[in-house]
Amino acid sequence: MKHTISILLENRFGAFDRVANLFSGKGFNLHSITIGETEIKDVMRMTIVTSGNDQIIDQVLKQLNRLIDTLKVIDLSEHERTERELALISVNYQKGTLEELKNISDIFRGKIVDINNKSIMIEITGPPAKINAAVNVLMPYGIKEMARTGTVALKRGEQINALKEDVGGE
Amino acid sequence: MSSSPKMYEGAEILFECLRRENVEYIFGIPGGATIQIYEKLYDINFLKHILTRHEQGATHAADGYARASGKVGVVLVTSGPGATNTVTGIATAYMDSSPIVVFTGQVPTNLIGNDAFQEADIIGITRPITKHSFLVRDVNDLAASVRKAFYIARTGRPGPVVVDLPKNVISAVTSLQYPEKVEVRGYKPNFEGHINQIKKAAKAIAQAKRPLLYVGGGVIMSGASPQLRAFAIENNLPVTMTLQGLGAFPGTSELSLGMLGMHGMYWANQAINHCDVLVALGARFDDRVTGKLETFAPDAFKIHVDIDPSCIDKNVEVDVPIVGDVGKVLTELRKAMPHKPDTEAWWKQIRAWQKECPLTYDMSDGKLRTQFILERLSEKTKGDAVIVSDVGQHQMFIAQYYKFTNPRSLLSSGGLGTMGFSVPAALGASFAVNDRPVISISGDGGFAMNIQEMLTARYYKRPIKFIVINNSYLGMVRQWQELFYNERYSFTDLTGANPDFHKVVQSMGIKSFVTSRIDEVDGILDAMLDYNDGPVFAEFRVIKEEMVFPMVPAGASVSDMILDRLNPERMV
Numbered sequence: 001m002k003h004t005i006s007i008l009l010e011n012r013f014g015a016f017d018r019v020a021n022l023f024s025g026k027g028f029n030l031h032s033i034t035i036g037e038t039e040i041k042d043v044m045r046m047t048i049v050t051s052g053n054d055q056i057i058d059q060v061l062k063q064l065n066r067l068i069d070t071l072k073v074i075d076l077s078e079h080e081r082t083e084r085e086l087a088l089i090s091v092n093y094q095k096g097t098l099e100e101l102k103n104i105s106d107i108f109r110g111k112i113v114d115i116n117n118k119s120i121m122i123e124i125t126g127p128p129a130k131i132n133a134a135v136n137v138l139m140p141y142g143i144k145e146m147a148r149t150g151t152v153a154l155k156r157g158e159q160i161n162a163l164k165e166d167v168g169g170e
Numbered sequence: 171m172s173s174s175p176k177m178y179e180g181a182e183i184l185f186e187c188l189r190r191e192n193v194e195y196i197f198g199i200p201g202g203a204t205i206q207i208y209e210k211l212y213d214i215n216f217l218k219h220i221l222t223r224h225e226q227g228a229t230h231a232a233d234g235y236a237r238a239s240g241k242v243g244v245v246l247v248t249s250g251p252g253a254t255n256t257v258t259g260i261a262t263a264y265m266d267s268s269p270i271v272v273f274t275g276q277v278p279t280n281l282i283g284n285d286a287f288q289e290a291d292i293i294g295i296t297r298p299i300t301k302h303s304f305l306v307r308d309v310n311d312l313a314a315s316v317r318k319a320f321y322i323a324r325t326g327r328p329g330p331v332v333v334d335l336p337k338n339v340i341s342a343v344t345s346l347q348y349p350e351k352v353e354v355r356g357y358k359p360n361f362e363g364h365i366n367q368i369k370k371a372a373k374a375i376a377q378a379k380r381p382l383l384y385v386g387g388g389v390i391m392s393g394a395s396p397q398l399r400a401f402a403i404e405n406n407l408p409v410t411m412t413l414q415g416l417g418a419f420p421g422t423s424e425l426s427l428g429m430l431g432m433h434g435m436y437w438a439n440q441a442i443n444h445c446d447v448l449v450a451l452g453a454r455f456d457d458r459v460t461g462k463l464e465t466f467a468p469d470a471f472k473i474h475v476d477i478d479p480s481c482i483d484k485n486v487e488v489d490v491p492i493v494g495d496v497g498k499v500l501t502e503l504r505k506a507m508p509h510k511p512d513t514e515a516w517w518k519q520i521r522a523w524q525k526e527c528p529l530t531y532d533m534s535d536g537k538l539r540t541q542f543i544l545e546r547l548s549e550k551t552k553g554d555a556v557i558v559s560d561v562g563q564h565q566m567f568i569a570q571y572y573k574f575t576n577p578r579s580l581l582s583s584g585g586l587g588t589m590g591f592s593v594p595a596a597l598g599a600s601f602a603v604n605d606r607p608v609i610s611i612s613g614d615g616g617f618a619m620n621i622q623e624m625l626t627a628r629y630y631k632r633p634i635k636f637i638v639i640n641n642s643y644l645g646m647v648r649q650w651q652e653l654f655y656n657e658r659y660s661f662t663d664l665t666g667a668n669p670d671f672h673k674v675v676q677s678m679g680i681k682s683f684v685t686s687r688i689d690e691v692d693g694i695l696d697a698m699l700d701y702n703d704g705p706v707f708a709e710f711r712v713i714k715e716e717m718v719f720p721m722v723p724a725g726a727s728v729s730d731m732i733l734d735r736l737n738p739e740r741m742v
Contacts, residue, residue: 010355010356014305025298059484062480065480070356071355
């Protein structure tokens with residue numbers, strides 16, 4: 001089963017490497033990894049999608065917690081959460097298929113962000129499952145290139161100050 | 171008007187930090203990137219620098235010092251090859267949770283990544299084998315980084331920390347800002363065990379019919395031997411120990427079952443198989459202990475006390491996990507015991523196992539054997555020497571035949587299994603121990619791997635007893651080849667490859683003995699124990715073909731134990 005794990009991490013030399021290294025060193029699965037700034041100075045949020053049985057996930061969480069630079073580790077799979085991913089997908093078009101592609105993009109609430117005489121680029125945001133669905137529908141048209149950000153996620157309904165209290169940030 | 175603050179160089183700040191950490195010894199070798207540190211060191215009196223002959227030796231020496239003293243061992247090496255030579259030593263310390271801080275020189279920050287002369291990404295190289303590491307890129311961060319390095323190395327589950335020091339940071343100047351408090355917000359080791367969990371454990375132990383304490387190195391690191399002794403004696407509990415746990419409980423006690431696991435005692439492994447409540451104390455269910463996991467303590471209610479939460483449920487799922495310092499948990503556990511368990515029938519069973527298959531060896535062919543030497547040594551030193559073992563057959567014989575009576579008495583590379591550990595680790599330990607003999611015991615294979623540190627021992631006149639058990643084989647691999655690989659001795663025979671160790675050591679100016687005779691062992695051991703004017707060496711030439719028994723083949727159940735070579739079919 002896939003698990004989405006959210007990590008608050010010191011924004012410090014080598015901190016990201018330590019997390020990534022853990023996954024290769026311990027042989028854990030890594031489906032996606034994202035990192036970005038948070039509202040707290042010097043704290044980054046990393047979102048990792050991993051998979052494994054309960055025992056492996058238990059170890060993933062414990063090993064992540066054990067790293068000195070991790071401030072908080074939450075398995076979001078145990079919580080109400082919002083997950084989003086952004087994809088940029090370049091698709092080939094021919095005479096007659098451009099309208100179809102526009103319709104598909106609309107159905108997925110996507111945006112066409114670039115076009116030339118051979119391909120269009122569609123931007124789609126949503127839960128990973130929605131991106132997968134869009135990719136499946138677009139596949140027959142010929143996907144030229146694709147970039148996906150990987151999942152970012154937050155727990156829903158979290159109290160506004162909980163985060164700052166947890167890590168003692170300013 | 172305030173006067174301008176006094177300015178300090180990075181190297182001076184480093185030594186001020188070491189002074190405040192009460193560092194007594196640094197093990198190291200100078201080089202280009204650290205020359206400025208050595209320039210300051212020349213005038214330093216509050217600590218002693220021990221010049222080893224190889225950086226691996228320096229790292230094992232610091233590790234040996236840490237294991238013998240419980241204090242943090244300190245290493246100082248240069249960049250590039252100096253740093254990479256420490257890698258095996260760091261990995262050794264990491265696997266056995268030994269607190270060391272390794273200072274590595276580094277090329278100036280503007281050259282990092284340039285493939286500069288003697289540059290190596292030591293932070294990257296050591297990332298998987300350190301508890302934490304610091305690259306100090308600004309002299310203003312130096313004091314805080316060093317402070318954190320020592321704090322992280324020695325607290326919680328201890329481990330090695332690397333501090334990488336670029337050359338320009340060492341020579342940069344700043345006003346000293348020594349942080350009075352050390353605060354690492356992502357690191358809060360939990361010392362107190364959860365009281366409800368402790369009560370649950372106490373109840374289970376009190377009701378047990380066949381309880382067993384399974385003790386690991388964590389008990390020694392925590393300094394929890396007195397609490398363990400009190401708890402075991404009060405409740406009449408059998409105690410079995412891992413290799414790293416030996417000494418945590420006296421091997422001479424009636425309650426001690428000795429070591430368990432691959433080369434453990436028959437009765438200890440039987441007790442594991444049959445116990446109904448297993449209490450793991452500062453132990454990590456290593457594969458050399460458990461064998462096949464599915465058959466390890468199959469019927470037992472399992473209680474696991476460890477300071478590292480990631481150790482719990484890692485290999486074996488337990489019923490009552492207790493995260494905390496094992497000494498504190500044992501103190502609470504003693505208070506929480508509602509009554510003593512009734513272990514009379516259980517002890518009867520254990521005594522029967524002990525009679526059924528005692529630990530024996532046969533020397534009727536008149537040829538010298540390791541077991542005999544160790545029995546004699548154990549008796550002569552009353553189990554109270556500091557034995558620094560290398561890795562292999564002799565290491566297992568030590569675990570079986572030397573009756574350790576005190577903690578911090580067996581220093582051995584258990585987790586990584588590093589051959590070449592003993593000589594430098596004994597060197598380091600000798601600086602921490604002055605009331606007991608320090609005895610290094612190696613095989614002929616491992617001895618040659620760090621033989622250069624004999625020179626260091628002689629130079630600093632360390633009163634270390636160096637023993638080499640020479641069977642002219644890489645004996646443990648040979649044993650596996652004989653038992654499991656159709657006696658095909660692929661590259662394990664060192665006959666012809668070995669030097670005359672006696673002469674090599676003599677050429678270093680070290681007093682030396684050699685024998686292959688049973689009747690000379692006592693005399694040589696006595697002479698070694700009496701000699702305190704520096705190192706002394708003895709080579710014991712033992713029978714080549716001896717094997718370590720009992721043995722649980724790798725990955726097998728502990729019930730598939732091979733009891734002796736004469737009849738390998740005779741399984742439990």
